[in-house]
Amino acid sequence: MEGLLDRPLNPNKLLKEQFVSNLTGSSLLEIAALSTIVPAVVVLRKWSSRDNIRRDSVKKNDDALADHKDGVYYFSALVIDCLTVVLPILLIFTILAEWAYICAISLVVVISIYILLKRSQSHLKAQQHLPSLRADISSYRVSVVLVTCLSILAVDFKIFPRRYAKAETYGSGIMDLGVGSFVVANALVSRQARNITSMRWKAALRSISPLVFLGFARLISTSGVDYQVHVGEYGVHWNFFFTLAAVSILTSIIRIHPKYCGIVGMLVLAGYQVWLNFGLNEYLTSDERSADIIGQNKEGVYSIFGYWGMYLIGVSLGYFLFHNLSSKGKIRSTQVVKVWVLAASFWILAIILDSYVERVSRRMCNFAYVMLVFGQNFQVISILTLAGSISHDKNLVLEEAFNQNMLGVFIVANILTGLVNLSVDTLSASPLAAFMILVAYTFTLCMLAGLAQFSGVRIKFW
Numbered sequence: 001m002e003g004l005l006d007r008p009l010n011p012n013k014l015l016k017e018q019f020v021s022n023l024t025g026s027s028l029l030e031i032a033a034l035s036t037i038v039p040a041v042v043v044l045r046k047w048s049s050r051d052n053i054r055r056d057s058v059k060k061n062d063d064a065l066a067d068h069k070d071g072v073y074y075f076s077a078l079v080i081d082c083l084t085v086v087l088p089i090l091l092i093f094t095i096l097a098e099w100a101y102i103c104a105i106s107l108v109v110v111i112s113i114y115i116l117l118k119r120s121q122s123h124l125k126a127q128q129h130l131p132s133l134r135a136d137i138s139s140y141r142v143s144v145v146l147v148t149c150l151s152i153l154a155v156d157f158k159i160f161p162r163r164y165a166k167a168e169t170y171g172s173g174i175m176d177l178g179v180g181s182f183v184v185a186n187a188l189v190s191r192q193a194r195n196i197t198s199m200r201w202k203a204a205l206r207s208i209s210p211l212v213f214l215g216f217a218r219l220i221s222t223s224g225v226d227y228q229v230h231v232g233e234y235g236v237h238w239n240f241f242f243t244l245a246a247v248s249i250l251t252s253i254i255r256i257h258p259k260y261c262g263i264v265g266m267l268v269l270a271g272y273q274v275w276l277n278f279g280l281n282e283y284l285t286s287d288e289r290s291a292d293i294i295g296q297n298k299e300g301v302y303s304i305f306g307y308w309g310m311y312l313i314g315v316s317l318g319y320f321l322f323h324n325l326s327s328k329g330k331i332r333s334t335q336v337v338k339v340w341v342l343a344a345s346f347w348i349l350a351i352i353l354d355s356y357v358e359r360v361s362r363r364m365c366n367f368a369y370v371m372l373v374f375g376q377n378f379q380v381i382s383i384l385t386l387a388g389s390i391s392h393d394k395n396l397v398l399e400e401a402f403n404q405n406m407l408g409v410f411i412v413a414n415i416l417t418g419l420v421n422l423s424v425d426t427l428s429a430s431p432l433a434a435f436m437i438l439v440a441y442t443f444t445l446c447m448l449a450g451l452a453q454f455s456g457v458r459i460k461f462w
Contacts, residue, residue: 015427020155020230025171026163028351028360028372033104034164034174035376037092038143039383040107045084045396046387047114049077071454074397078450081398086442090150093174094159094435111386118390133322133335136384137188138395142402143380144181149413151175153441156417156426157434168232169285169363172372176362179240180373183247183307187314188322192251195258195319208248214411215241221418232363237293238300246304247311256312258319265312272305273367276358284364299363306365310373317342317374332388340382346375401449408459409449416441 092100154160155175164173187193218239222229234243256264276284284298294301321338353368354360360368395403402409420426420437429437452459 019427020165021232022168023162023165023173025167025173025176026161028172028354030100030163031172031174031177031372031376032347032379033100034092035379036104036383037100037107038089038147039140039380040104040111041085041088042139042143042384042396043111043387044107045081047390048084049396074454075447075450077397078401078446081396082443082446085396085398086146086150086446087439089147090154090435090438090442093150093154093164094438095431097161097164115386115390133332133339133381133385133388135395136381136388137322138403139384139387139399140377140381141185141189141406142395142399143384144178144185144377145402145406145410147174148178148182149410149445150438150442151178152413153417153420154438156421157429157438158427159431159434159438166230166233166362170359170361172360172362172369176369177373177376179243180307180310180362180365180369181377182240182244183311184314184373184377186244187311188318190315190318192256192258192261192315193318193322208245208252211241211245211248215239215245218414232299234300235297236289238297243300243304243307247307250304250308251311258315260316261312261319262316265309265316268305268309268312269367269370272309273357276364276366281358281361281364281366285361303363303365306367306370310365310370313370313374336382336385336389339378339385343375343378343382346371346378350375397450398446401446401453404453405449405457405459408452409445412448413445416445
């Protein structure tokens with residue numbers, strides 16, 4: 001009995017930390033291919049879906065659940081969404097990883113042919129005059145959460161390519177874009193982007209305190225169960241939630257009109273990049289770590305400048321593209337063109353900065369990384385806009401389920417990931433066992449999100 005109590009909860013902690021260390025990422029071209037596949041799969045599912053459930057049939061204010069027939073209808077649609085969206089994405093990120101380029105090209109060809117065949121139909125012109133891209137932004141935010149939830153567990157198995165995992169210093173895997181994508185996704189729909197600036201300090205504290213709480217909860221829980229933590233990612237104590245909280249605090253203290261957020265964001269990034277080039281980058285990529293709290297968490301603390309600049313640019317883009325009163329009367333096609341142009345522009349800037357200024361680094365959140373995040377995110381949004389160009393302007397059941405409890409779904413995904421890691425030797429799992437575990441994990445996550453949405457449950461953190 002005494003020997004059982006002395007047994008560590010996570011005996012393979014060191015091996016698991018080494019498994020995600022000293023990686024160099026994948027190519028920018030492969031990131032672009034993966035960023036094509038995910039939204040393309042969603043678009044094809046939307047085009048093939050003809051029996052979407054009305055949103056107002058599952059609103060949280062309903063007095064009771066829908067009848068049995070509606071329940072079967074809802075969960076059947078959710079299962080189909082899982083099979084046609086989640087499963088293909090999981091396959092591409094694991095078993096079919098070597099076929100990513102071929103899959104991306106094939107999906108582009110299929111979508112192009114479909115659009116050409118439908119181009120002459122009258123409803124195409126009607127759809128071009130939709131007032132906004134709200135549905136597309138919602139789909140994009142769900143895509144960010146979905147890919148992140150899949151990756152945080154998949155990365156612990158050998159079936160997940162190492163090049164997709166987070167790079168140690170320079171370079172970028174698809175997972176490196178996760179935290180940046182969360183920042184951009186929040187910025188585009190933030191109160192600042194909607195020009196709601198009359199937020200009192202009490203309200204600001206209420207919005208920030210859950211992130212701080214979640215940051216400390218993750219720190220305490222990972223320490224308590226001796227969970228593997230890659231120190232080079234954020235630092236000894238820092239984590240993803242603290243970064244989001246820090247950005248929120250800076251935004252609340254330094255209030256800038258959304259018209260000028262873009263300029264201020266670019267200036268912040270330019271100044272931070274100069275600081276990096278004058279020696280800060282060498283300190284942040286070194287093993288040097290002083291005993292003070294900043295030195296212990298140097299990656300997380302200094303990268304705040306990059307994420308804040310990223311957030312400000314995102315606020316500006318959200319304001320001018322999606323929330324500005326003067327843009328609401330513009331036809332959909334004009335907004336779509338702007339999104340595509342921005343996606344191409346950010347990608348070009350990312351390539352130039354990566355080649356001539358400093359290589360992409362999530363660890364430092366440098367200028368090249370910020371431009372790559374915007375390029376990849378706007379690429380996803382631009383492809384998702386194709387869904388509305390044909391015949392569909394509503395979200396999938398899966399998207400509605402995730403969208404209602406987005407942060408809640410992410411927290412549940414983290415809990416499930418921890419439970420799997422503590423109960424399964426992920427490094428020794430066979431490819432078949434790993435894939436079946438990942439399928440069970442993603443299916444469970446989707447069903448829990450669907451059950452919460454169907455039951456009218458909404459977890460509000462602020």
